Amino acid sequence: MTKGFAFIDLFAGIGGLRQAMEGIGGRCVFTSEWDKFARQTYEANYKDNRPINGDIQCIDAADVPEHNVLCAGFPCQPFSLAGVSKKNALGRAHGFLDETQGTLFFDVVRILKHHRPEAFLLENVKNLRSHDKGKTFKVIMGSLEELGYTVKSEIIDAQHFLPQHRQRIVLAGFLKDTGFDFVDLELPQKGSSKLSAILHPEDGSEEPEYPFTLGDIGLVNPKYTLSNHLWQYLQDYKEKHAKAGNGFGCSVFGPGDVARTLSARYHKDGSEILIDQGAGKNPRRLTPRECARLMGYSDDFRIPVSDTQAYRQFGNSVAVPVFKEVARIMAPHIAANIDAKETLAG
Structure with missing residues (x-):
């Protein structure tokens, strides 16, 4: 070459x-x-x-x-x-x-x-x-x-x-x-990579990265968890369109899944890719670092902008x-x- x-x-x-x-x-x-x-x-x-x-x-x-x-x-x-x-x-x-x-x-x-x-x-x-x-x-x-x-x-x-x-x-x-x-x-092969490869492990095996993860074991910042009001709204919206025969609405994924397309509108409500956090807890958005990984950027890629701008940038990348x-x-x-x-x- x-x-x-x-x-x-x-x-x-x-x-x-x-x-x-x-x-x-x-x-x-x-x-x-x-x-x-x-x-x-x-x-x-x-x-x-x-x-x-x-x-x-x-x-x-x-x-x-x-x-x-x-x-x-x-x-x-x-x-x-x-x-x-x-x-x-x-x-x-x-x-x-x-x-x-x-x-x-x-x-x-x-x-x-x-x-x-x-x-x-x-x-x-x-x-x-x-x-x-x-x-x-x-x-x-x-x-x-x-x-x-x-x-x-x-x-x-x-x-x-x-x-x-x-x-x-x-x-x-x-x-x-x-x-x-x-x-x-x-x-x-399609699907050989799962979301577990890009999600924060939250078990101390990853260095915490503020403001995305907090504490000694790098727990995801609670600010990424959907509020009760937003989560209820998204569920109602999905149910409304399901009754009308449409496929619109939020999608919740686990570590063993492959996500939908990350879009530039992700900053609005995160509805296309929500992460399951188990029974009794509302799902959460991906953090900007997880979005970076989902687009194939290494962890040394700097994210110097607000979450809103980061979501737009990775969704457009x-x-x-x-x-x-x-x-x-x-x-x-x-x-x-x-x-x-x-x-x-x-």
């Missing part, structure tokens, strides 16, 4: 894709993240001696450093598919680049177009493929292929690596087709082990693309 290749981290969040690329020898040369609290967590965990850039929409592509790989967990906004005839009448281009204007994906495209890095790694929600009857995904793929990239996509469930059902679409693209294929992924595996199979193809470019330049 070519060591020390340069990559950029767009819509960086708290750096999950960065961890994947650094794991195969990459060096981050540019970061963009608009949320000030996410930037706070990013700065606490990655020491770059350079500022984190804000909103990518305000940054000229020429001001982004040269790089070999572009990484982006771009948000999915509605795509405009206005008719070609209307654009012709306005004297506007009607290629895929124009069709993505007004969306944040447009910023990925314009930077790819300007710099033409050898490869990219993109992440989004599973439903990107079916959004607007597949039209959105068609525009995205067309935009990337029009720039000359060979693009492969795959939906991967984090449940292969973590005790969480979390399906996300991954797009990997290369300027030179070197045979990259997601079939090379090595995925552990990529599942780190998934993308470390994707990066692993991308590595030889990144190297081959860099070598091909250097040969042509020479």
